[in-house]
Amino acid sequence: MAGKKHTAIILAAGKGARMNSDVPKQFLELGGKPVICYALQAFEESFVDEIILVTEAGMEDYCRSEIVEKYGFLKVSQITAGGEERYDSVYRGLCAISDCDYVYIHDGARPFVDKDILLRAKQCVEETDACAAGMPVKDTIKVVDDLNFVAETPERRHVWQMQTPQAFAYAVVREAYDKLFDSYDLTGITDDAMVVERSLSHPVKLFEGSYRNMKITTPEDLALAERMLDL
Numbered sequence: 202m203a204g205k206k207h208t209a210i211i212l213a214a215g216k217g218a219r220m221n222s223d224v225p226k227q228f229l230e231l232g233g234k235p236v237i238c239y240a241l242q243a244f245e246e247s248f249v250d251e252i253i254l255v256t257e258a259g260m261e262d263y264c265r266s267e268i269v270e271k272y273g274f275l276k277v278s279q280i281t282a283g284g285e286e287r288y289d290s291v292y293r294g295l296c297a298i299s300d301c302d303y304v305y306i307h308d309g310a311r312p313f314v315d316k317d318i319l320l321r322a323k324q325c326v327e328e329t330d331a332c333a334a335g336m337p338v339k340d341t342i343k344v345v346d347d348l349n350f351v352a353e354t355p356e357r358r359h360v361w362q363m364q365t366p367q368a369f370a371y372a373v374v375r376e377a378y379d380k381l382f383d384s385y386d387l388t389g390i391t392d393d394a395m396v397v398e399r400s401l402s403h404p405v406k407l408f409e410g411s412y413r414n415m416k417i418t419t420p421e422d423l424a425l426a427e428r429m430l431d432l
């Protein structure tokens with residue numbers, strides 16, 4: 202697969218409502234530097250050719266001077282304004298790419314993505330054109346009805362919790378997102394795999410992320426991430 206171009210979209214346009222902080226969580230400090238720097242560093246050191254950083258409109262200059270230039274991320278080729286929902290931000294990132302073969306979509310709020318996860322993503326996307334990081338759940342999962350009565354207990358080995366990166370052949374994910382926005386059926390979209398499943402019925406393969414590859418969502422997650430830096 203020599204000569205193929207690999208581009209990452211790193212998402213940092215969320216407002217972080219569940220974090221309850223004035224500063225969006227991706228810019229809060231973790232181990233002395235902003236949370237977003239960890240994901241950027243992992244991609245910077247990887248096989249990825251180019252990084253599109255998606256941030257809230259109005260935060261582009263801050264990201265350029267305080268993140269990209271300050272920490273010397275040379276692969277960040279564009280800083281693009283995101284949108285209201287995660288899928289809007291992803292779509293803006295996809296539209297900002299002029300040409301690439303594979304795209305890796307990653308939550309900037311997941312600092313523990315690493316070299317091995319990225320290599321598994323590369324291998325899997327080159328084989329399948331559509332794949333996503335996840336891990337088998339550790340707890341038993343119940344599906345409940347509107348009154349919280351158990352409707353179903355899926356077999357645990359068949360239930361995975363989803364993570365990022367989620368990686369796709371560019372043409373596949375672009376077509377899926379174009380169709381999504383044409384249809385206006387945007388309800389309940391929380392990851393990119395769903396868009397490809399729903400819009401194209403294209404199979405999506407899961408590969409192992411890691412149990413470390415958590416998303417910082419609430420204040421206790423940030424405290425946990427701080428502790429995990431030493432593990």
Ligand code: CTP
Nearest residue numbers: 212214215216217218219285286287290309310
């Ligand atoms: N994200 C984004 N644009 C949005 C919403 C989310 O780029 N409109 C990004 C976030 O910055 C984060 C990732 O998508 O890196 C995962 O989203 P989530 O954890 O839900 O972050 P927030 O939406 O910021 O948090 P909350 O849902 O608590 O408001």
Ligand code: MG
Nearest residue numbers: 215216217287
């Ligand atoms: Mg959100």
